[in-house]
Amino acid sequence: xxxxxxxxxxxxxxxxxxxxxxxxxxxxxxxxxxxxxxxxxxxxxxxxxxxxxxxxxxxxxxxxxxxxxxxxxxxxxxxxxxxxxxxxxxxxxxxxxxxxxxxxxxxxxxxxxxxxxxxxxxxxxxxxxxxxxxxxxxxxxxxxxxxxxxxxxxxxxxxxxxxxxxxxxxxxxxxxxxxxxxxxxxxxxxxxxxxxxxxxxxxxxxxxxxxxxxxxxxxxxxxxxxxxxxxxxxxxxxxxxxxxxxxxxxxxxxxxxxxxxxxxxxxxxxxxxxxxxxxxxxxxxxxxxxxxxxxxxxxxxxxxxxxxxxxxxxxxxxxxxxxxxxxxxxxxxxxxxxxxxxxxxxxxxxxxxxxxxxxxxxxxxxxxxxxxxxxxxxxxxxxxxxxxxxxxxxxxxxxxxxxxxxxxxxxxxxxxxxxxxxxxxxxxxxxxxxxxxxxxxxxxxxxxxxxxxxxxxxxxxxxxxxxxxxxxx
Amino acid sequence: xxxxxxxxxxxxxxxxxxxxxxxxxxxxxxxxxxxxxxxxxxxxxxxxxxxxxxxxxxxxxxxxxxxxxxxxxxxxxxxxxxxxxxxxxxxxxxxxxxxxxxxxxxxxxxxxxxxxxxxxxxxxxxxxxxxxxxxxxxxxxxxxxxxxxxxxxxxxxxxxxxxxxxxxxxxxxxxxxxxxxxxxxxxxxxxxxxxxxxxxxxxxxxxxxxxxxxxxxxxxxxxxxxxxxxxxxxxxxx
Ligand code: SF4
Ligand code: SF4
Ligand code: FES
Numbered sequence: 001x002x003x004x005x006x007x008x009x010x011x012x013x014x015x016x017x018x019x020x021x022x023x024x025x026x027x028x029x030x031x032x033x034x035x036x037x038x039x040x041x042x043x044x045x046x047x048x049x050x051x052x053x054x055x056x057x058x059x060x061x062x063x064x065x066x067x068x069x070x071x072x073x074x075x076x077x078x079x080x081x082x083x084x085x086x087x088x089x090x091x092x093x094x095x096x097x098x099x100x101x102x103x104x105x106x107x108x109x110x111x112x113x114x115x116x117x118x119x120x121x122x123x124x125x126x127x128x129x130x131x132x133x134x135x136x137x138x139x140x141x142x143x144x145x146x147x148x149x150x151x152x153x154x155x156x157x158x159x160x161x162x163x164x165x166x167x168x169x170x171x172x173x174x175x176x177x178x179x180x181x182x183x184x185x186x187x188x189x190x191x192x193x194x195x196x197x198x199x200x201x202x203x204x205x206x207x208x209x210x211x212x213x214x215x216x217x218x219x220x221x222x223x224x225x226x227x228x229x230x231x232x233x234x235x236x237x238x239x240x241x242x243x244x245x246x247x248x249x250x251x252x253x254x255x256x257x258x259x260x261x262x263x264x265x266x267x268x269x270x271x272x273x274x275x276x277x278x279x280x281x282x283x284x285x286x287x288x289x290x291x292x293x294x295x296x297x298x299x300x301x302x303x304x305x306x307x308x309x310x311x312x313x314x315x316x317x318x319x320x321x322x323x324x325x326x327x328x329x330x331x332x333x334x335x336x337x338x339x340x341x342x343x344x345x346x347x348x349x350x351x352x353x354x355x356x357x358x359x360x361x362x363x364x365x366x367x368x369x370x371x372x373x374x375x376x377x378x379x380x381x382x383x384x385x386x387x388x389x390x391x392x393x394x395x396x397x398x399x400x401x402x403x404x405x406x407x408x409x410x411x412x413x414x415x416x417x418x419x420x421x422x423x424x425x426x427x428x429x430x431x432x433x434x435x436x437x438x439x440x441x442x443x444x445x446x447x448x449x450x451x452x453x454x455x456x457x458x459x460x461x462x463x464x465x466x467x468x469x470x471x472x473x
Numbered sequence: 474x475x476x477x478x479x480x481x482x483x484x485x486x487x488x489x490x491x492x493x494x495x496x497x498x499x500x501x502x503x504x505x506x507x508x509x510x511x512x513x514x515x516x517x518x519x520x521x522x523x524x525x526x527x528x529x530x531x532x533x534x535x536x537x538x539x540x541x542x543x544x545x546x547x548x549x550x551x552x553x554x555x556x557x558x559x560x561x562x563x564x565x566x567x568x569x570x571x572x573x574x575x576x577x578x579x580x581x582x583x584x585x586x587x588x589x590x591x592x593x594x595x596x597x598x599x600x601x602x603x604x605x606x607x608x609x610x611x612x613x614x615x616x617x618x619x620x621x622x623x624x625x626x627x628x629x630x631x632x633x634x635x636x637x638x639x640x641x642x643x644x645x646x647x648x649x650x651x652x653x654x655x656x657x658x659x660x661x662x663x664x665x666x667x668x669x670x671x672x673x674x675x676x677x678x679x680x681x682x683x684x685x686x687x688x689x690x691x692x693x694x695x696x697x698x699x700x701x702x703x704x705x706x707x708x709x710x711x
């Protein structure tokens with residue numbers, strides 16, 4: 001008889017999750033599943049609204065990355081209007097997206113994940129958090145907190161409000177950037193840059209201590225997908241899609257986000273509300289691809305800023321071809337933070353960014369449109385259909401955590417295989433499963449937007465595999 | 474013009490014969506919540522928020538339509554009035570679908586302001602969430618019935634100032650809705666001149682501009698002030 005062990009809940013990730021580890025008849029780990037249980041039904045909520053409200057509505061999907069949804073949505077709306085977004089608006093959107101990347105990556109790296117390394121996976125869970133970090137390594141904790149604050153301040157300086165800005169609108173952005181706001185951003189930039197460099201240097205230097213995680217935390221061949229610029233450089237807001245394989249060879253390049261359905265299939269599994277996207281040509285589940293910081297660095301030809309290009313070269317040493325271990329996503333985040341800070345400086349150096357022409361005004365002219373951007377956790381798609389008055393008929397969101405779900409399952413299975421002994425869930429295993437999932441930085445509240453119905457089963461299975469308790473809601 | 478003397482919350486005040494109790498309250502700095510009333514439009518007493526007690530009368534009366542009379546004793550604030558006002562606002566919120574977080578009027582909404590002023594911290598009635606369609610057929614404006622409080626400001630401004638009379642109220646009770654022309658989509662209305670005055674006077678996020686859906690709903694009401702001034706200073710008369 002096969003047995004299942006359930007770990008519940010994963011702490012320190014946004015939202016909730018449930019994990020099942022499936023043992024085979026031989027008592028070995030056969031499979032693992034990372035179930036997402038929170039459901040917010042946002043797509044239904046959008047139906048019947050005017051498409052012009054969608055950037056504001058969809059930015060409420062996720063409290064962690066409102067900016068990403070707002071930008072993907074605004075880009076889909078641009079396409080419904082069929083307008084050319086003014087250059088200053090494009091630059092400001094990029095700026096805000098990069099600031100969002102900095103603050104989100106800083107949260108993931110410093111607040112959520114670094115306690116594992118600094119304090120140890122097996123340290124007291126009550127202390128294994130940012131407060132414990134502040135005691136053990138006050139300087140690191142302080143830098144992380146300040147870096148994240150700077151990212152938030154940039155968003156605030158450009159978009160007005162830190163959370164749920166309501167600033168990106170169809171055709172552009174609501175307000176130009178003031179010279180004073182530019183100065184405020186620049187004032188904090190040197191410190192952010194220093195923190196980014198220093199942390200990257202420190203973390204890269206600890207690689208030898210993390211060999212085991214690098215081997216076990218999601219280390220397997222897969223495809224990768226990310227947005228890139230016209231020359232294959234890193235681009236988080238305005239790019240086209242590239243797929244690469246485990247050797248780093250480009251499978252498809254400059255794919256228009258609006259054509260993503262021609263490249264990405266979505267499988268449905270009876271045990272989860274998430275859909276499972278895969279690279280269509282390679283079938284399911286062979287077309288498993290990952291998105292996010294690791295994927296972006298594996299896909300791009302270069303970063304496009306001097307320090308980040310150097311850092312990228314160092315990062316590439318971690319693999320042959322593509323870097324395959326999801327543990328290295330932590331390293332990738334630091335490279336991206338460095339890139340983002342440099343790029344923000346470049347964008348602000350262009351006087352055109354202060355232009356007051358920031359929005360193209362037009363009536364709806366298309367009925368269907370797709371908008372995409374790179375959210376901190378990976379490529380995000382908003383796909384809309386509207387009626388002749390612009391009222392929303394269909395909203396489809398393809399979200400990073402959904403795209404990484406298969407890879408997360410595999411990561412959990414790999415970790416369980418390595419650390420599970422017997423039929424008991426030891427602390428050590430649980431801690432590492434959590435850490436393995438955190439490497440993906442999943443944001444669960446928004447990845448469960450899909451299905452039409454809600455039926456949750458919570459299972460509690462005993463050591464013999466018998467069902468002790470079950471709750472359905 | 475005769476002058477009338479009366480008391481407002483115990484204070485003796487004097488009023489011209491064309492003044493309402495609401496005018497007096499404003500003149501003397503007595504706070505009184507209002508929603509359907511808007512300076513420059515006729516008063517209809519629709520929202521009942523400005524109810525006051527008149528000594529000797531068992532009924533509460535809306536200050537916005539109540540003329541000042543000689544010897545009146547008016548109370549604008551009492552436990553009963555406060556209780557009613559709060560209930561009224563709660564009912565307005567429960568009646569349709571107010572999701573402030575994604576509303577164009579959020580932060581600039583008169584309903585929100587009034588709710589705060591009368592101390593609504595939660596709504597004790599079940600939300601009705603009626604199914605209401607958005608009318609986005611107009612090239613410039615949108616009507617979201619889900620946020621309409623039936624104050625009829627739009628109806629009055631369109632009739633009294635623009636002279637188009639596009640808006641009316643159809644249906645009764647909970648089924649009442651503002652409608653354009655004979656309940657045809659706004660964008661197909663023959664009478665609408667697309668002047669946007671209704672949008673400017675709407676106290677909530679029910680009427681908004683296509684281009685301002687995301688919290689940018691700034692109301693421009695200067696045209697009402699010009700009109701009131703012009704009347705007061707003579708050249709337009711009545
Ligand atoms: S109209 Fe006012 S009360 Fe209603 S949802 Fe909008 S902001 Fe909230
Ligand atoms: S649409 Fe606005 S102005 Fe018209 S009745 Fe409703 S709330 Fe009042
Ligand atoms: S303001 Fe007097 S009844 Fe509405």
